[in-house]
Amino acid sequence: MIAIIDYKAGNLGSVARAINHLGFECRITHDVKEILEADRVIFPGVGSAGKAMLDLKRMGLDQAIYDLFRSGKPFLGICLGTQIILEKSEENQTTCLGLLPGNVKYFPIPLLSDDGKKLKVPHMGWNQVKLKRLHPVFDGVPPESEFYFVHSYFPAPRDIETIIGTTDHGITFASVIGERNLLAVQFHPEKSGPPGLTILKNFCLWKVEENKQKKFTSLN
Numbered sequence: 001m002i003a004i005i006d007y008k009a010g011n012l013g014s015v016a017r018a019i020n021h022l023g024f025e026c027r028i029t030h031d032v033k034e035i036l037e038a039d040r041v042i043f044p045g046v047g048s049a050g051k052a053m054l055d056l057k058r059m060g061l062d063q064a065i066y067d068l069f070r071s072g073k074p075f076l077g078i079c080l081g082t083q084i085i086l087e088k089s090e091e092n093q094t095t096c097l098g099l100l101p102g103n104v105k106y107f108p109i110p111l112l113s114d115d116g117k118k119l120k121v122p123h124m125g126w127n128q129v130k131l132k133r134l135h136p137v138f139d140g141v142p143p144e145s146e147f148y149f150v151h152s153y154f155p156a157p158r159d160i161e162t163i164i165g166t167t168d169h170g171i172t173f174a175s176v177i178g179e180r181n182l183l184a185v186q187f188h189p190e191k192s193g194p195p196g197l198t199i200l201k202n203f204c205l206w207k208v209e210e211n212k213q214k215k216f217t218s219l220n
Helices: 012-021 032-037 049-058 061-071 193-205
Strands: 002-005 026-029 040-043 075-078 102-106 123-128 146-151 153-157 163-169 171-179 182-185
Touching: 002 012, 002 032, 012 026, 012 193, 026 032, 032 061, 040 193, 049 061, 123 163, 146 193, 153 171
Parallel strands: 002 026, 002 040, 040 075, 075 182
Antiparallel strands: 102 153, 123 146, 163 171, 171 182
């Protein structure tokens, strides 16, 4: 069973519908025992870092997520669930979970394209991901694929070897990060059509023990 962590953040239902559409059993839950006993876990979310961390701590889910990460089970973060796995967010000046070293930053203002045009924040709409490292969850995803983004803050890991993919929006930022059993994406795979569904399907089938090394293979 796949557990989808319910910490009162938005977008849980659309993730569950995508997983069910792919033919996998999932459950939206805030029960710590159920989350820790799941075969794999998805940590999605839409909202603010400050409120998310308050809710995680209030429900005892912060410790459950630490334990889950140490357990080695496949673990997928989506959007806000990607940002709060780092150490600190500029949003609400929030201390986050710290599963990976790094911070979450607000897009610089003004944010300009290569030809000098002003870009909007939040970064909203379709954009590409350039993979820097091979990862089994991206198997079969065409390199020209676009994914749906909605965010004003972006992950900035300290360890560049945890950056699996990047995206350009005025700046180049890490849009896919991960280490060992953890993969996290800043975009919404559940809203990204066939490429996003491929990522979710690959995650549901991902055998972490087949790739135990700490870092993923570089494409450079």
